[in-house]
Each structure stands twice: as structure tokens, then as C-alpha cells.
Amino acid sequence: MNGREEISSPRRTKEIIAAHGFSFKKSLGQNFLIDQNILNKIVDAAGLKENTGVLEIGPGIGALTERLAAEAGAVTAVEIDQRLIPILSDVLAPYPHVKIRHGDVLKVDLRQLFAEDFSGVERVSVVANLPYYVTTPILMKLLEEKLPLANIVVMIQKEVADRMAASPGGKDYGSLSIAVQYYSEPELICTVPHTVFIPQPNVESAVIRLKVRERPPVEVKDENHFFEVVRASFTQRRKTISNNLKARFFPKEGRERLEELLAAAGIEPSRRGETLSLAEYARLSDVLLEAGIS
Ligand code: SAM
Numbered sequence: 001m002n003g004r005e006e007i008s009s010p011r012r013t014k015e016i017i018a019a020h021g022f023s024f025k026k027s028l029g030q031n032f033l034i035d036q037n038i039l040n041k042i043v044d045a046a047g048l049k050e051n052t053g054v055l056e057i058g059p060g061i062g063a064l065t066e067r068l069a070a071e072a073g074a075v076t077a078v079e080i081d082q083r084l085i086p087i088l089s090d091v092l093a094p095y096p097h098v099k100i101r102h103g104d105v106l107k108v109d110l111r112q113l114f115a116e117d118f119s120g121v122e123r124v125s126v127v128a129n130l131p132y133y134v135t136t137p138i139l140m141k142l143l144e145e146k147l148p149l150a151n152i153v154v155m156i157q158k159e160v161a162d163r164m165a166a167s168p169g170g171k172d173y174g175s176l177s178i179a180v181q182y183y184s185e186p187e188l189i190c191t192v193p194h195t196v197f198i199p200q201p202n203v204e205s206a207v208i209r210l211k212v213r214e215r216p217p218v219e220v221k222d223e224n225h226f227f228e229v230v231r232a233s234f235t236q237r238r239k240t241i242s243n244n245l246k247a248r249f250f251p252k253e254g255r256e257r258l259e260e261l262l263a264a265a266g267i268e269p270s271r272r273g274e275t276l277s278l279a280e281y282a283r284l285s286d287v288l289l290e291a292g293i294s
Contacts (some may be wrong), residue, residue: 007091008063010034013198016061020087024199028081029131032060033155035196038207039067045189045209046125046153048072053121055113057105057128057138060084062091064129069095072125076117078105106137110147124148129155132201136160136176139210143183149212152184158191158204165208173274174237175230181278182217182226184210218282225294226285233273233281241276242269249293261287 005012013034016022024030033039042064048054048071059065059077061084068075075098079085088100099117101108118124126142126149135156142152165186166172180186192205220226232248233241242258250258255269262269265284267276276284288294 006036006063007061007066008034008036008039010198013061013063016087016091020083022061022083022087025081027133029058029133030060030081031129031132031197031199031201033063033129033196034198038155038190038192038196039064041190042127042129042153042155042207043067043071045207046127046151048125048127051122052150053118053124055110055118055124055126057126058131059088059100060129062088064127065092065098066095068127069098073097073121074118075099076101076113078103078108078113080104106134106141110141110145114147123150125150126152126154128153132157132160132203139164140179143180143210143212146183151212152210153189153207154210155192155205155207158206161186161188161206161208164210168275168277170274175227175234178230178278178281179227180210184212186210218278220282221286221289222294225289226282228294229285229288230273230281233276237272237274239272240269241267241271241273244273249288261291261293 007013007016013032050073052072053074054068054072056065056068056075056077059079065075065077077098078101079088080103082102085100085102092098092100114124130138142149163172163174163176164180165188166177187209189207189209192207194200233244235244235247242262246255246258259269265287267280267284
């Protein structure tokens with residue numbers, strides 16, 4: 001790359017860290033990638049082109065950023081750690097189409113960022129090796145804000161990736177699976193060993209691709225109510241849907257009305273929340289709403 005050894009090579013990573021006297025902060029989820037194969041898999045999974053813009057969250061010292069710069073027309077990287085900003089400006093100086101922004105991605109106005117940085121591209125992807133302590137808030141922010149995204153390719157904790165991609169009926173299926181699958185089609189790309197990071201995290205990792213949907217796979221009358229019903233159904237995993245919904249929506253009444261409404265939605269009261277599909281939750285949420293239960 002650019003006649004120099006890649007940032008992600010273990011030797012150059014160590015050299016950059018030493019030259020800048022950088023010390024890792026565990027609290028910011030700083031585990032940097034030092035493996036070419038994994039970087040290739042991440043970048044390939046995003047299907048980048050000249051006319052693609054990429055938002056990277058947490059560039060670290062730029063290992064992935066450099067790869068993205070080689071493929072995409074515009075790259076914006078948002079990094080929370082002020083100490084990394086001069087390092088990034090230095091190592092990424094050869095790539096004028098890379099913009100580094102200092103900030104907490106959870107606080108950044110992403111619509112404004114998209115308008116400022118991606119007006120000249122045809123599509124935008126998010127590609128990142130995410131800080132694990134904020135994986136879910138970051139992904140839910142990207143999805144719930146309904147940004148014009150083609151896909152999201154991220155390295156995350158394997159256990160979280162399994163929950164996002166889970167189907168009804170298994171132990172991994174829950175409100176996170178439903179929320180993610182409402183907005184996107186998740187696909188596990190690969191699992192990743194500890195050895196590709198420095199320092200090595202003490203959890204297993206995986207790369208997941210979320211193909212962002214143009215419209216949700218189910219139609220609901222009120223999205224907030226739909227998600228409220230889903231959350232309520234998983235309050236206590238081992239309880240039946242009927243018990244969980246009763247506690248949340250019918251605390252003072254008898255069970256008859258609830259069972260009537262469950263029957264109208266075609267759902268056995270003895271089932272558990274983890275067995276219901278998105279379509280069943282959509283039906284249930286609409287039936288409850290129509291009956292004035294919210
Ligand atoms: N992309 C680099 C790589 O793969 O080597 C570093 C990935 S490291 C797992 C996560 C990065 O996210 C760190 O650089 C960390 O400082 C940054 N970070 C943590 N929380 C953040 C936040 N809320 N907003 C933006 N960046 C964040």
C-alpha cells in the first residue's frame with residue numbers, strides 16, 4: 001500500500017504505537033486488527049466500489065481505514081479517542097479521500113454527517129471493527145435512524161452476532177434478533193480467533209453483514225408498540241407469552257380478555273416469546289392496539 005508496509009502488519013502496528021507512545025484503553029474497547037486475511041474478508045463482504053461511501057466507526061490507528069481507502073470513493077472515520085487523532089492524520093495522510101472526525105458516534109448527528117460527507121456517492125456502507133462495550137447501541141442507532149445504508153459489515157462479539165442472526169425457537173432468539181431482523185437481513189460471514197488482535201480480547205469474535213432492508217418484512221400499525229410488545233414478551237424468558245403480557249398490559253384484569261386477544265392473533269397462550277416469528281409479533285401488536293391495549 002502506497003509503497004509502505006500496511007498499517008495492519010504486526011511490525012508496523014507496533015512501530016506506530018511505540019512512536020506515538022500510545023497505550024490501549026480497555027474501557028474504549030481498543031483491540032486493533034493485525035491480520036490481512038480478516039481485513040480482506042471484512043472489506044470483501046461490504047462489496048465496495050469507487051462510487052461507495054464508507055462510514056467507519058472507531059478507526060483505531062487506521063488498519064481497516066487504509067483498506068477501505070483502497071476500495072471506496074469516500075471514507076469517513078469517527079473516533080472517540082482524542083489521542084488517536086494525530087496518529088490517524090499522520091498514517092492516513094496519503095489518502096486525501098479519508099476524513100477523520102473526532103467524536104462519540106452515539107452523539108454524532110449522522111444525517112448531517114451523511115449530507116456533508118456522502119453527497120457525492122451513490123451508496124453508503126458502514127464497515128467497522130466495533131468497540132464491543134457499545135455494539136448494540138451503535139447498531140440500533142444506525143438501523144433505527146433509517147439512514148440510507150446499503151449494508152453494515154462489522155466485527156462484533158460472536159455471542160451477539162449469534163443473537164442477531166437467530167431464528168425463532170432457539171436460545172439465542174430474542175428482542176435483539178427481532179429488532180435487527182426488522183430492519184435488516186443478517187448474515188454471519190466468519191468467526192474470528194483471538195490471535196488477530198492486539199491486545200487479544202477475552203471473548204470470541206465474528207464478522208456479520210446486515211443487508212439493510214428498504215422496508216420491514218412485516219407491516220405494523222405502530223412500530224413503537226410492536227417493539228414494546230416484543231420486549232414485554234421476553235421480560236422473563238422462561239415464562240409463557242400469556243404471563244409476560246399479563247404483567248405488562250393487563251396487570252389488574254383477569255386472563256380472559258388477554259386470551260381472547262391472543263386467540264384473535266392466532267397465538268396459543270402457553271407458547272413462549274422465543275417461539276414467535278416477526279409476523280406473529282406484528283399480528284399480536286396490531287390486535288392489541290386495535291383493542292386499545294398499549
Ligand atoms: N478499527 C481499528 C482496528 O480494527 O484495528 C480499531 C478497532 S477497536 C475494536 C474500536 C475503536 O473504537 C477504538 O479505536 C476506540 O477508541 C473506538 N471507539 C470506542 N468507542 C467509540 C465511540 N463511542 N465512538 C467512536 N469510536 C469509539
